[in-house]
Amino acid sequence: MTDAIEPQVTADDEAYTVRPYAVTGGRVSAASKDLPMEALVEAASAAQNARGLTPEKKTILQLAQGQYQSVAELSAHTRLPLGVVRVLVTDLAEENYLTIHTGGTAADESSHDAHGGLSLSLLESVLDGIAAL
């Protein structure tokens, strides 16, 4: 949903040398809308030799090389709006330059119960983890 609305947040446009959606070719891909902002991205090793990619895509692949980066982190580090990063990440995944991991997110049915809430076992792990901090 942010994909449709972000271009209206004009206050941010000044921060870019090009208008944000110019880097996506003006597209808002349907698949990218469902990409959770906390989904983790991991660049494929083959991505290091990738040619013909836009500077924005190259930057995303560099950031996600050898480490997991969430979509939100990629947005923060590239200073591109979340919606733009979603489109670019979805493109790169389709081109096999990176892998998207959605375990635990709303896009991962196995970690949720029938009502869409997170599974009890996952919540127990989270609770134990926080308590041990």
Add this chain to the structure above:
Amino acid sequence: MASQPSNAAVAEGGTPQAPTVVKIVIAGGFAVGKTTFIGSISDIDPLNTEAAMTEHSIGVDDAGGVSDRKTTTTVAMDFGRIALPGALWLYLFGTPGQDRFLFMWDDLVRGAIGAVVLVDTARLDQCFPAVDYFEGKGIPFVVCVNCFDGVARHKLEDVREALGVPDEVPMMYTDARERSATKQALIAVVQLAMQRLKN
């Protein structure tokens, strides 16, 4: 989209698996201390998903009790990350500081464990949109009265009455600067989510 089974993160041996990611939303009014709350416990310095409005907006919300102590506007979500044992990553997402960004909340809360609503009793009305939103969506939330300068100025029962939240909603004092206090708030959210699941 590549979907990872939730138990993959704890697979025995072999190649390292991608962490399982969960999130908790940190809501509340403008300059109530959301970024401070996130920063007190995050493994990384809080990041912001949108370009800063001005150079001055780089930095950490000082959780000032008065608005003139906050010199900039948070234009989008601030967030942090905590690595938990068992290849679990917990993300904390702060809501955009102003009501005009309410349209982003649906995206923000999708798949979240629940939410913390930070309250400044000097500006109680600022948390009303958050409380209304989470109640309306049925999202588990706890109310944390942020004690600026470590002073609790109001009784929790009085705050509960003023907010009109039912007894089931946990309420507590917190200090957004204190890791131990933010930890307790996060524990309360997860416990509430578990309680909901069992009922």
